[in-house]
Amino acid sequence: MDGYNEEQYLKILHDNWGYPDFRGIQRDIIRSVAEGNDTLGLMPTGGGKSLTFQVPALAKEGTCIVITPLIALMKDQVDNLRRRGIIAAAIYTGKTQREIVATLDNCILGRTKLLYISPERIASELFQTKLKHMKVSLITVDEAHCISQWGYDFRPSYLNIAEIRSIKPDVPILALTATATERVTVDIQERLGFKKPNMFKMSFVRKNLAYVVRKTDDKEAQLIHILKSVSGSAIVYLRSRRRTKDIYRILQEHGISSTFYHAGLESSTKDERQRAWRDDEVRVMVATNAFGMGIDKPDVRLVIHYELPDTLEAYFQEAGRAGRDGKKAYAVMLYSKGDEKLMARHIQFEFPSKEEICKIYEHIAYFFQVAAGSGRGKAFKFDNILFCRTFHHHSLQVDSALKILEREGYVRYDTDSDNKTKVKFLIDRDQLYQIRDQSPETEAVLDSMLREFSRLFIDYGPIEEGIIADDTGLTKQQIYNVMKSLNQQRILHFIPPRVEPLITYTRDRVLPEEIVISKENYEVRKEQLVKKAKKILDYAKTDNVCRSRQLLRYFGEEESEDCGICDVCLGRKTRPGHKDEVEMMKKEIIETLSDGKRHHFQDMFPLSKDQKVCVEAADYLLQEETIGRDTVWFYLKDKTYLKDNKQD
Structure with missing residues (x-):
């Protein structure tokens, strides 16, 4: 159904989740996407953002595609939805080709209401071919700040989302993030091709x-x-x-x-x-x-x-x-005090020299034995520790260099590998039935495996511990222990999942001197990281402005109030009337600077005044960007005060 029907959407919410009503900005976001609008929702952690796409997914015909980099979240949400009787599926690294094809075909047949997929997967030819035949109700982009180079966790794979937009131009996009500055929110909407700006924002205030x-x-x-x-x-x-x-x-x-x-x-x-x-x-x-x-x-x-x-x-x-x-x-x-030096060191690790990046690229080619002019499309599991021991690099610099090389298009660096446990029986089915004296846990696991994964006598196959856990009532750790015991008894051989990064050459290997690292991906991003590091250090060191106000102002909520419960606010409560003194001092500072001239700090903070009150008032105005400071000189930044002064 198209359009927003309040009664229908509330019924879906109540029947499937048991809630009597929407909260916060959930209703505004749901109404917006139901009416076919591209929508950006800023909802802090715990704001209930999953319902803003799950409820419309049940109300609308077709499949809601949910793009997220978080495999753990995919699995949790798919499991939770299935327990509620909602058909949901996920595609991520570690799935076999057969499983992926079957999942996508179910979406084409209209059997799946929500499909969770990683941003890397949406660029594949298989997915894009199948997508053309799907009826898609909504495209949801979770962790949407990852698409912005100004966001704190930019991921190049998110840029692939624009390709979905070209295949399904009439399907609305819902972008969701918990944290974003104004610059990032504008960038998200531009990069996702919003037909018009459309954002709903929850207050970031956390009173408790x-x-x-x-x-x-x-x-x-x-x-x-x-x-x-x-x-x-x-x-x-x-x-x-x-x-x-x-x-x-x-x-x-x-x-x-x-x-x-x-x-x-x-x-x-x-x-x-x-x-x-x-x-x-x-x-x-x-x-x-x-x-x-x-x-x-x-x-x-x-x-x-x-x-x-x-x-x-x-x-x-x-x-x-x-x-x-x-x-x-x-x-x-x-x-x-040592944190400032640690932060500076971290920035050095995040941005190794361009020479070091080129050297790491060359050494990786030696490590995998990839000749110049070849390698395009080849993927390798990457043992960072062994590589660093072999070529004497620091692991953090290697990790950072690969991310920079990925942004420049030389490699794809997948750090979220999540391969399933693979198993093959070493004895045939008849021999297995003859085995006695196994523990009840072992019997239960074997029975489940024989029911759910019948081809394991022929070749290694992936198994889902979650399915076995549901069948047997055992924990995943207990299942792992049973597998380990069966492995030692030579009844089966199992390969546990390993979280190893995957490096894929996205173009043929070039020589180090041919590598180009752009200003945007190096100098601009490094400068951005330095600025963000300064903000976190300022927050840690500033002890005369409410902590909550500092955070809220960073995210554009200027009209915030002191929280009354942070360490700064509690420290002030020891002096009655302190807040009024600060407010009075703020007015005096603005009055002094309203002549449009620069004033020395001695004019601003006469010795007759409480110096702590003066400094705190000035810090408030500096944070609000009402005034500016150039070493020992202060000046008015907000010219509306000058205008008001002239009118008077």
Whole structure:
């Protein structure tokens, strides 16, 4: 059905999800896409963005295509939808060609309401050929900031989405993101070919979330103190995989129940640790930023950033995983003097010299034995650790160099490989039936495999642990243990999934001196990263402006109020009348500068005034960009004040 029918959409919401009504801007977004409009929705973490495309998908004829880079989210949402009786499917790395074709054919036949697909896959000839024969109700672009070079997580594969638009020009696009500056929102709409600008934005205010910065020279002690002071489920974010294990051990030594998580772990290990944390079997998840996307745990009371994230966008999204149940929660950033040097070092790793990038490209060709003038279309599993040992490179620089080479079109660098477990029986079916004295768990797993995956006696085949888990009631870790035991008994051979990056040559290998790295992909992006790093450092160091106001202003919400619960606001409450003094001082500063001249700071902050109040008032006005500063000289930036002054 076309158009928006309030009664119909509310019935779908209630019948499938049990909610009595939409909340926030859900209704506005749903009405917009139902009426066929290209729509951008800015909804902070926990805002309920999945319903903005899932409800229209059930109301409209055809298949809703959902483009997302998050394999874990695809699997979770497909599983959740199927449990509700909604036909959904996903295509991602690790699926066999036969599985992909069958999934796409089901969409053509109209049996699938939602198809989740990674941005890399939409560029394939197979997908685009099948797409021409599909009735598509809606194209949803999740994590839409990834299409913008000004976003904090630009991914070149997102640019492929324009090709879908050319095949299905009349199908509306819904772009969704949790965090985006004004510049990014404009870029998203332009790159997705919106017929006209159309954006709905939820306020980023989180009234129950207290933002705190703890300045300390001993982060370990501060971390232990905070975790022992605040009860409830927690996440601790770090930058490096190695450090997650170190911090996990420290927490264990202090009797704090925890586990750790990063992208390099086996899939079954990640699934089990995520489940244990979600089910409150462990209290603290120590993780890199690989953890959290698509994870819906409402009762997280505490998110701690042990190290500074790259950007305020990343920080806001990760911190926003706390308190999604609406109850009081804390987002704590630990800051020490050494963080500024670490940030500068990180930028160097993110942007190795152009000479180093060319050298890494050449060494990768040696590593895979790809001759100059050949290699186009060839894909290789990439062992970064072995490569770095062989050619004496730093792993972070290699990772960054490959991303830059991908943006320039020399290679495709897929870091989200998610190959399934592959199994082959080493004995025939009759021998298998003769085996006795197996545990009940082993019997259950074997029975499930024989029912669901019959070709495993012929050749290696992929299996779905999720299907076996549903059949047997066992956890994925228990299934993994059974497989390992059967492997040791030589009953079967299994190859567990490995999360290994994949490098594909998108053009024939060129010589190092022929590589061109553009200003846009190097100098401009490096300058952008430096600016974003300065913003996160400013946030950490600024202790006289409400934390919530600092974040909200960064995302364009100028008319915000002090939250009253962050560390800055609580510090002010010790002095009655302080807020009124600051407001009065702000007016005095504007009055002084309204003559249009530059004034020395000594004129602005006479010794007769409370210097802390003066500095705080000036900081507010600088953050609001009402005034500007040139070393010791201040001036009025907002000329409306001059105009008003002349009229008076």
